[in-house]
Amino acid sequence: MGRRSDHTRDELRRLIIAEGHRLLAETGLARFSGREVAKRAGYTVGTIYNVFGSLDRLLVTLNSHTFRLWAEFLERRLAVSPPDRIRTLVEAYFAFARDHTHAWSAIYEHRVSAELFDAVDHDSRTALTAIVDREVRSAIPSGGDLDMPRFVRSLIATVHGHCSYALGGTFTLLEEIDPAASALARVRECLAAHGYRPPD
Amino acid sequence: MGRRSDHTRDELRRLIIAEGHRLLAETGLARFSGREVAKRAGYTVGTIYNVFGSLDRLLVTLNSHTFRLWAEFLERRLAVSPPDRIRTLVEAYFAFARDHTHAWSAIYEHRVSAELFDAVDHDSRTALTAIVDREVRSAIPSGGDLDMPRFVRSLIATVHGHCSYALGGTFTLLEEIDPAASALARVRECLAAHGYRPPD
DNA sequence: CGAGTAACTGAACAATGTCCAATTTAGCAA
DNA sequence: TTGCTAAATTGGACATTGTTCAGTTACTCG
Structure with a gap:
């Protein structure tokens, strides 16, 4: 077959992304x-x-x-959400990863090569950071001498580590039962070191 | 060719592991x-x-x-190491990952299937946890009401998250310069919440 | 010396990513 | 309407992959 007009370029793009995401969710990156x-x-x-252009580009898009x-x-x-927004944030982070294990894992399993670095849509990635940034700022009254963006990145990394272990099987191996609770505890401790008071 | 006796079964095993590890270090799991x-x-x-038996089994062994x-x-x-053992631990964790990026990544990229779960050599994995456990215990004078194994797992996850971001490119995207320092800061804050006093 | 058996090979199979010549058709110009 | 061009789509080719397994080979034991 040759040229068709079942879909416009944009429709086709969306269609492939939709089906691609479904397949990714079903089978995982591997x-x-x-x-x-x-x-x-x-x-x-x-x-x-x-x-x-390439499968790698599709994956980046997915x-x-x-x-x-x-x-x-x-x-x-x-x-x-009820008052405890930090808890909500951590638990929602985990919940999404749990409910979309394959798609979530693919984010970290798929290493983008150097030449595709520019093809990455920064905004979609920054959106997440922005949310955490907003919540952390409002959780710590006096930011003080903190490098806030850096602190936020670090907190995300902290939660990510727990989540990654939980879904990757490492925690299963180590017999951890409630990774989200551990993550939350760590986050609270770090926040507390900078003036945060957890809700009672 | 048929049967050879260039190597005993054990030598052959070791040889394949050695070459396998080299290739893994060179090219990465992908x-x-x-x-x-x-x-x-x-x-x-x-x-x-x-x-x-299978490539998966070889990978697990590697x-x-x-x-x-x-x-x-x-x-x-x-x-x-000089006195500050917690710093040494965190920095060594990162150093190994940096110096063996591919091999290190493979640990987390290679998802073991359920039927291979038993084939995993627990001991080699537990050794790492044990080291951290030992150091954390001696860093916190009064363990107190802490579930220590759990706390230790959580600290490892914390550092892992930073390291994973650093080597996976996420931190590059977020313009983080010194992930190890961030990880160390978080670990110190968590430890401090349980009686740890950092060396001055 | 001969047979048995363990080890090793290499071909076969299905599947993959990637490329690209060939084909088909939409849309435009005459 | 007819013809043309350029874009879109196909599907086969190629090199590789993991996996299996019928053969072949060479060591070992009797």
């Missing part, structure tokens, strides 16, 4: 296949290369999509 | 290839399946090897 994505979208391999979903998820949880 | 390992060892693919190297590295650093 068993992800460009050919399969194309098949599900009703096209063939070549089309993906037409639209995205991960950006996951980031957006993740940020939305956090905001939704925070919106319906 | 480009790791069983055929290439075999070629480097002077054998062919089938032999690997003879000795290890990761165990990395864990052992890692634990040894930590002990060596601690042995030559």
Whole structure:
């Protein structure tokens, strides 16, 4: 077959992203296949290369999509949230990862090569950081002498470490039962070191 | 060719592990290839399946090897270490990961399937935890009401999160310059919450 | 010396990412 | 309407991958 007009370029892009994300969620990055994505979208391999240039580029795009979903998820949880927003944040971080294990893991499993670095959509990734930044700032009355962006990055890394262990199986091996609670405890301790008072 | 006696079963095992680890260190898990390992060892693919049963099993073994190297590295650093052992521990954790990026990453990139769970050599993995456990205990005079094993796991997860971000490129994206320092700061804050006093 | 058996090979299979010549058609110009 | 061009899509080619397994080979024991 040759040229078709089933979809505009943009529709096709969206279609491939949608089907790609579904496949990624189903099988995980290790068993992800460009050919399969194309098949599900009703096209063939070549089309993906037409639209995205390479599988790596598609993966980068899919991960950006996951980031957006993740940020939305956090905001939704925070919106319906009782007073303890730090707890909500940590627990929502874990909840998303748990509910979208494969897609979430793919974010960290897929190492982007140097030449694709520029192709990465920074905004979708920064959105998450921004949310945490906002919440942490409002949790610590007097920021004081803190390098806040750095502190926030570090707190995210802290939670990420727990989450990564939890879903990666390391914690299973070490018989940890409630990783989210541990993460929250650490975050509280770090915040407390800078003037934060947890709700009683 | 048929049966050879260039190496005993055990020598062959070691040889494949050695070459496998070298290849893993060179190329990373994504480009790791069983055929290439075999070629480097002077054998062919089938032999690997003879000795290890599957590539997954070989990978599990290689990761165990990395864990052992890692634990040894930590002990060596601690042995030559000035008073501030917590700093040494955190920095050595990072140093090993930085110096063996590919091998280190493979530990977390290679997800072991359920049926291989029993094939995992627990001891090599537990060794690392044990070291941290020992150091943390001696850093906190009165353990008090702490669930120490859990606390230790959590601290490791904290450092792991920073290290994972640093090597995975997330921190690069977020313009973090000194991830190890951030990790150390967090660890100190958490320890301080339980009676630890950092050296001045 | 001969047979048995363990070890090792290499071909076969299905699947992958990547590239690209060939094909088909949409949309525009005449 | 007809013809043309350029874009879109296909699908086959290629090199690789993990995995299996029927053969082949050479060591070992009787």
